[in-house]
Amino acid sequence: MGSSFGHLFRITSFGESHGGGVGVIVDGCPPRLALDLEAIQAELDRRKPGQSKITTPRKEDDRVEILSGLLDGVTLGTPIAMVVRNRDQRPGDYSEMAVAFRPSHADATYQAKYGIQARSGGGRASARETIGRVAAGAIAKQLLAKAHGTEVIAWVKRIHTIEATIDPASVSLDDVEANIVRCPDAACAELMIERIEAIGREGDSCGGVIECVVRRSPVGLGMPVFDKLEADLAKAVMSLPATKGFEIGSGFAGSLQRGSEHNDAFLATGDGSLRTATNNSGGIQGGISNGEDIVLRVAFKPTATIRKAQQTVTSSGEATVLEAKGRHDPCVLPRAVPMVEAMVALVLADHLLRQQAQCSLW
Numbered sequence: 001m002g003s004s005f006g007h008l009f010r011i012t013s014f015g016e017s018h019g020g021g022v023g024v025i026v027d028g029c030p031p032r033l034a035l036d037l038e039a040i041q042a043e044l045d046r047r048k049p050g051q052s053k054i055t056t057p058r059k060e061d062d063r064v065e066i067l068s069g070l071l072d073g074v075t076l077g078t079p080i081a082m083v084v085r086n087r088d089q090r091p092g093d094y095s096e097m098a099v100a101f102r103p104s105h106a107d108a109t110y111q112a113k114y115g116i117q118a119r120s121g122g123g124r125a126s127a128r129e130t131i132g133r134v135a136a137g138a139i140a141k142q143l144l145a146k147a148h149g150t151e152v153i154a155w156v157k158r159i160h161t162i163e164a165t166i167d168p169a170s171v172s173l174d175d176v177e178a179n180i181v182r183c184p185d186a187a188c189a190e191l192m193i194e195r196i197e198a199i200g201r202e203g204d205s206c207g208g209v210i211e212c213v214v215r216r217s218p219v220g221l222g223m224p225v226f227d228k229l230e231a232d233l234a235k236a237v238m239s240l241p242a243t244k245g246f247e248i249g250s251g252f253a254g255s256l257q258r259g260s261e262h263n264d265a266f267l268a269t270g271d272g273s274l275r276t277a278t279n280n281s282g283g284i285q286g287g288i289s290n291g292e293d294i295v296l297r298v299a300f301k302p303t304a305t306i307r308k309a310q311q312t313v314t315s316s317g318e319a320t321v322l323e324a325k326g327r328h329d330p331c332v333l334p335r336a337v338p339m340v341e342a343m344v345a346l347v348l349a350d351h352l353l354r355q356q357a358q359c360s361l362w
Helices: 037-047 107-114 120-125 127-148 186-201 229-238 251-256 333-359
Strands: 010-015 021-027 064-066 080-085 151-159 208-215 243-248 294-300 310-313 319-322
Touching (some): 010 127, 021 127, 037 064, 037 127, 037 333, 080 127, 127 333, 151 186, 151 333, 208 333, 229 243, 229 294, 243 251, 294 333
Antiparallel strands (some): 010 021, 021 080, 151 208, 208 294, 243 294
16 A cells, blocks of 8 residues: 555555664566675665765664565576565654644544544654665666666756756766765755755755756656656655656756757768757656656655754644754755655666566567
């Protein structure tokens, strides 16, 4: 019920923020794929808490345990189960929130829907749930790289009102990882860090935008009508906590252009492959990848749990004021970069297998 994603490359995540652990089952991964297990751990290290002065101080090693689906580091074609144990649990930090709904958080709607909720740390609504997605996405990245040399890289484009201009064609993973805010523009990154720290000292939070590029995407990924590639990408990234907006290619700015300005003219090639003079389509036309770089952006709202006093109600409907305790990111974006990459990779891996299944018999 809402915890599984994908068709042929399918994942199911499990666990709560302050339960025994969180993890994922990956079903449909092709057999005989040699996995770099250190690369899976490296992706989890990029999203783990306590990694810098601008992230939550919760201390978790987030060491992944792979329980099934591998033999000597090679996939068997059977379900791959991965789990990360929760070590630094502090349910007591959420005693007040057990009876008072956090404004703009999932507390109230989970309670209204189910009549019960894992109130400590947000349960399934916590970003800790994304551990399973990132671990599964690390496998999807390796599958894509081996099958087609495909690369997925995301970065922080904007924090609050500070926006960087990044060339998606040239940005590298080293550029992204060069600073703690994961913005490839060093000058902008310093301003972003200062802004996050200043807002955090006030007990407040801020949001921003993450941009992502897919290089060397296979041509032909995506299905007509309901399973268009950009539609599935939108669903994937918008399923991440705190997301509020999605753009691909020119996005909303393209609505200000004329067709003659926006259309991507096709170029003649010697081998008959598709190439375009511009990439306003963001690598996808008619819901199907055309081989150009896929470029997308995701907007994240400010973290809902803040230390500032906020008006709210209790679970019984009585008015109260909440000043949240606990350990929370003043800005989720630096840790959300690998989450966005993971969800994009999962969509592409799934569509790659679907393309092979439908269109590669003859």
